[in-house]
Amino acid sequence: MLLSSLFASPRAVLELCVHSVLCIFASVFSKVRFLYRGACRGAQPLVSAVDSRPEQRAEDNATTPTSVNYHFTRKCNYKCGFCFHTAKTSFVLPLEEAKRGLKLLKEAGMEKINFSGGEPFLHERGDFLGKMVQYCKADLQLPSVSIVSNGSMIKEKWFQKYGDFLDILAISCDSFDEETNQTIGRTQGRKSHIENLYKIRSWCQQYKVAFKINSVINSFNALEDMTEQINQLNPVRWKVFQCLLIDGENAGEAALREAERFVISEQQFQEFLDRHSAVSCLVPESNEKMRNSYLILDEYMRFLDCREGRKDPSRSILDVGVKDAISFSGFDEKMFLKRGGVYVWSKADMKLEW
Numbered sequence: 001m002l003l004s005s006l007f008a009s010p011r012a013v014l015e016l017c018v019h020s021v022l023c024i025f026a027s028v029f030s031k032v033r034f035l036y037r038g039a040c041r042g043a044q045p046l047v048s049a050v051d052s053r054p055e056q057r058a059e060d061n062a063t064t065p066t067s068v069n070y071h072f073t074r075k076c077n078y079k080c081g082f083c084f085h086t087a088k089t090s091f092v093l094p095l096e097e098a099k100r101g102l103k104l105l106k107e108a109g110m111e112k113i114n115f116s117g118g119e120p121f122l123h124e125r126g127d128f129l130g131k132m133v134q135y136c137k138a139d140l141q142l143p144s145v146s147i148v149s150n151g152s153m154i155k156e157k158w159f160q161k162y163g164d165f166l167d168i169l170a171i172s173c174d175s176f177d178e179e180t181n182q183t184i185g186r187t188q189g190r191k192s193h194i195e196n197l198y199k200i201r202s203w204c205q206q207y208k209v210a211f212k213i214n215s216v217i218n219s220f221n222a223l224e225d226m227t228e229q230i231n232q233l234n235p236v237r238w239k240v241f242q243c244l245l246i247d248g249e250n251a252g253e254a255a256l257r258e259a260e261r262f263v264i265s266e267q268q269f270q271e272f273l274d275r276h277s278a279v280s281c282l283v284p285e286s287n288e289k290m291r292n293s294y295l296i297l298d299e300y301m302r303f304l305d306c307r308e309g310r311k312d313p314s315r316s317i318l319d320v321g322v323k324d325a326i327s328f329s330g331f332d333e334k335m336f337l338k339r340g341g342v343y344v345w346s347k348a349d350m351k352l353e354w
């Protein structure tokens, strides 16, 4: 009955053929699409008519907090004249709240956390910091956990307890001349900042933590040649920053520091870099590269937007979540990549000789 009616209508036969061909194409396309998505988990989704809706595009463009700097305390025992994260509050989040925020960041894509300050070893004599470092490595399994410190409060006991969980320890050192460190304020009393630096370097070796040095180039050290000492200390990276002014921190009326006398020109900075061109681990950071290429979280877990030359806070990720807060961070992802923000940052991948 069906066949006879079909043969009676050539138009119906044609429609049936076209329909079948379309069904075959649709089925093949949906299989290919499924396979593609399955094989590329984490890659950009396949672009389709549905995916090109504006809200989906916005989602795809959302910033991922791959590498985050958490300045969990502003307090410090040093008084560096150019400090651009000053002790404007003494607030520190309770440990459980800080851990909740770190977990939110991990869920949003964080791979590297850097703990900074203020001086991060000051609060609870480094135990608060140690617990966060352990949580990030052992519980959250972050590929990279690092700290930036002035080094003055670190004890060997800390390495014994928490060293396994730490990938990189960066110590700030702007000069190998004690007088210059005194002038800059990179010191506490008459303690030797440089002796301490060498001691920490040997602990890093002993407890298998990658050792890094950060230096701020300013009007007091711009003419120095540090090649010999840096080669001796042999850090995995030597970050060299151009002294930066931030309104409300080290410049302007509400600031706790007046850093104008520390500022150097682009040319002076370049001359310093040229003098150290033989140091292969040197990573330079001019003001331009530095300003918006860091995701900075303050003591309340608010992202700080530095685009206007000051630090404008977002709302806390603990209140509004990472996605909402990060949209106010002013973060320049392109500059982050251009300045080499992604590198081998897990000690397991560094192949270091301990």
Ligand code: SF4
Residues within 6 Å of the ligand: 076, 077, 078, 079, 080, 082, 083, 084, 085, 086, 117, 118, 119, 150, 172, 186
């Ligand atoms: S060591 Fe110096 S630059 Fe670092 S937080 Fe303390 S005062 Fe500021």
